[in-house]
Structures are given as structure tokens and as C-alpha cells.
Amino acid sequence: MFLCFDVSMLTGPLGSAFGKRYGARPVVMVGGILASLGMFVASFGQSLLHLYLSIGLLTGLGWALVFTPTMAMISRYFDKRRALATGLAFTGVGIASFFFSPLFRLLIDAYTWRGALRVLSAILLNLCVCAALLRPIRLLEDLPAPGLADKASGCWEKVTSALDLGLLRQRAFMVYTLALTLMTTGYFVPYVHLVAHGKNLGFTDYEAALILSLTSIPDTVARMFSGWLSDLKLVRSIHLLFLWSVLSGISLFLLPLGRTFPTLMAAGLFYGLCAGGLSPLFFSTLPDIVGVGRILNATGLFLMLLSVGGLLGPPLSGLLEDRTGSYNTSFMVSGGFNLAGSLALLLLPGFFARSSTASGQRPGATASRRHGAPRDAQENDQSRAHQPEAGAGQRHQLGNRTDRFWKAAGKLPAAR
Numbered sequence: 001m002f003l004c005f006d007v008s009m010l011t012g013p014l015g016s017a018f019g020k021r022y023g024a025r026p027v028v029m030v031g032g033i034l035a036s037l038g039m040f041v042a043s044f045g046q047s048l049l050h051l052y053l054s055i056g057l058l059t060g061l062g063w064a065l066v067f068t069p070t071m072a073m074i075s076r077y078f079d080k081r082r083a084l085a086t087g088l089a090f091t092g093v094g095i096a097s098f099f100f101s102p103l104f105r106l107l108i109d110a111y112t113w114r115g116a117l118r119v120l121s122a123i124l125l126n127l128c129v130c131a132a133l134l135r136p137i138r139l140l141e142d143l144p145a146p147g148l149a150d151k152a153s154g155c156w157e158k159v160t161s162a163l164d165l166g167l168l169r170q171r172a173f174m175v176y177t178l179a180l181t182l183m184t185t186g187y188f189v190p191y192v193h194l195v196a197h198g199k200n201l202g203f204t205d206y207e208a209a210l211i212l213s214l215t216s217i218p219d220t221v222a223r224m225f226s227g228w229l230s231d232l233k234l235v236r237s238i239h240l241l242f243l244w245s246v247l248s249g250i251s252l253f254l255l256p257l258g259r260t261f262p263t264l265m266a267a268g269l270f271y272g273l274c275a276g277g278l279s280p281l282f283f284s285t286l287p288d289i290v291g292v293g294r295i296l297n298a299t300g301l302f303l304m305l306l307s308v309g310g311l312l313g314p315p316l317s318g319l320l321e322d323r324t325g326s327y328n329t330s331f332m333v334s335g336g337f338n339l340a341g342s343l344a345l346l347l348l349p350g351f352f353a354r355s356s357t358a359s360g361q362r363p364g365a366t367a368s369r370r371h372g373a374p375r376d377a378q379e380n381d382q383s384r385a386h387q388p389e390a391g392a393g394q395r396h397q398l399g400n401r402t403d404r405f406w407k408a409a410g411k412l413p414a415a416r
Contacts, residue, residue: 031065087227
């Protein structure tokens, strides 16, 4: 399953490119079918290689086509309550972590592991129903600049345009991605090794698994609370992200102090609280960095680069356990990665500014219809201001196109 998770992150740009080309609804439907098909094929597996190819690659690709467009659509649907909407979407992870483990064990006892995978395959088909609820919308930020649509003539130019690789040259996006990659290097370690750490301390299998399961309760509550607090605008979302990441690093430092069941339970609950508050801000802050118009491609590239941390963290912690004979050092190093990511956030342009953008937007600069327009967009606006004025026919064509987008924007869901 960990391979499946990493494949879904690595192939995130594919989900972005297909979502931008064909729309989120059909892409998520195809992703749901692929994820279901991977589990169904795995139920006939006779070797580990069969499971790696079916669950790891096929289901992982399906999840990429589901997750990336869905997260991007949340940022496009919501403006004032974007962080809360993201937090509510992520509560499914905490709820599933609490209920799915005993449910899957029950299915294995009743139908064997092959039957359990087939039941899970049927459950994943419900992603197609969820995809049908993704209403396509058009925003003013989607309006392309005149003459830019025909510039991508070569093969590489088309790939660059489809994946929006220009984001890799944007300083704010790269600094933000680097910071969160460092955080994710330590973020997943307790979810992978906390149960093994409990067993090393002499706890029973049930007690060790119970600690990990109960961390999902404060995790779920913190996801909603963090989104609600961010939408109050009392503190900038990037500053709130910095606070939660520091607390997550501290909670990782506290895990080695839990040597008895009650103390390790308390440390695990505290980590679940901090990690839950951190996760929804990963994606709700991203539109402030790149702008809503580029959020679909930015989400895919962001997930792909983030997978480096997800791939590095658990193996590194396992290696440290092999060398030291304990997971204490692993948790300490993971906390260090979290704090290093927090310090990297300080390098964001405009981090210490009081404005609501993390990309260093200057007061009075030309902005898009939403707050948080990227700095690159401002520079493009300024460069166009020094270009010769367009002809009357071109201005008329652009005006008609803008009017159509404004009419479409009036059809946005009421939740915005």
C-alpha cells in the first residue's frame, strides 16, 4: 500500500494534465475504475510482483487521477472557506484510518484476503459516483492571454504547456515545495513505525495498533479546526502552517519519551493533533502561492515533488532503527526534518509581510479577481503594460471572451 501511495504522488502531474485537458469529472471517473480494477486484479495474485503491479502501479495511478483533480477543484470551488473545505475533505482520511483497519480484518476473517480485496474493489467503484458530483466551472483566472495559445508548437513546448513546467522557475512555488518536502520526510514516519515501536517497548499487538488507531481521532478534529481557524483570517495561512509544523516537530521529539502505554498514548494523541492541523494547510495555502488559475497543474507538480519526502522518510527511519536498535533516533531525526521545513518557510517572498499573500504581492499591484495572485502574473501584467496597444479587432475579441467568462463565473456554486 505504501508503494501505491507513492505512485499516486509521483504520477500527480498526469492527473493534472488530464484534468486540465478533459475536465475533472471524467478523469476522476477513470481513476476510480483503475483503482477498483487494480484491487480486483490483485485478488488473483500468485506472487508479490503481481501485487506490486496491480495494487502498486494500477491502483496508484487510479488514485493519482482521483486525488489531484479533486483537490484542485476544491480550491476552485471555494474562496472564503477554502481551508475549511479542504479540512473537511481530509477528514475522510482520519475516519478511514480509524474504521478501515478493523473492517478489513473482519472481511479477511469472513472471505479470506482475496475476497476482502474484491469487496474493497467494489467499494472503490463509489469514486465514480463522487466524480459525478464534480461540477465543471470556468473562472476568470482561466482566461488565456492573447496570442499565447498558439506558441506551443514543438513537442517539448506542448509538454511544458500541458504540465505547466514554468512553475518550476517560480521562486515562491519551489521554496514552498522544498519546505513541505522536508516536512513530509518526517510526517509519515509515525504512521509507518509507531506500531513497531510499541512492540519494541513490550506492548501487545492490540495495544500497539490501538495507539495508532486512536491518533486518528484528534487528527480528524484538528483537520476541521485548522481549516476553520485559517478561514477566520486572524492569522495568515502561511503563518498558521509554520506554527503547526513547529508543533508537529516538537510532538515527534516527544514520542521517544513515551515508554509506558499511557505516556506513549498521550504522545501519539498529541502528534495526531499536530499532524491533523498541518495537513489541510498543505493544499489550501497553495493557491496563495501560484494563483487559482494554475492550481490544477501546481497540485500535480507539488505532489510529485512531495513524494521525494514520502519515499525517503520511512526507509531512513527503518535504517536508523537497524543501526541503533530503537526507533527513538528515527523519531528525533523526523522531528528535525519537520523543523527544517518550518525554517525553509521563512525564505518565502513576503513571509514576514502583513498582506494575505505568500508570494510577495505589493500593495496596489494589479491583481486577479481573487486575492493571492502570483508574483509571476503581476510581472506579466507589467510587461504587457509596456507593449504596443492591441488593435481594435483584437481588443474586441478579448472583450467578448472576457464577457463570456464573467457570465460563466456567475454560475459558480452557491458555497463560494
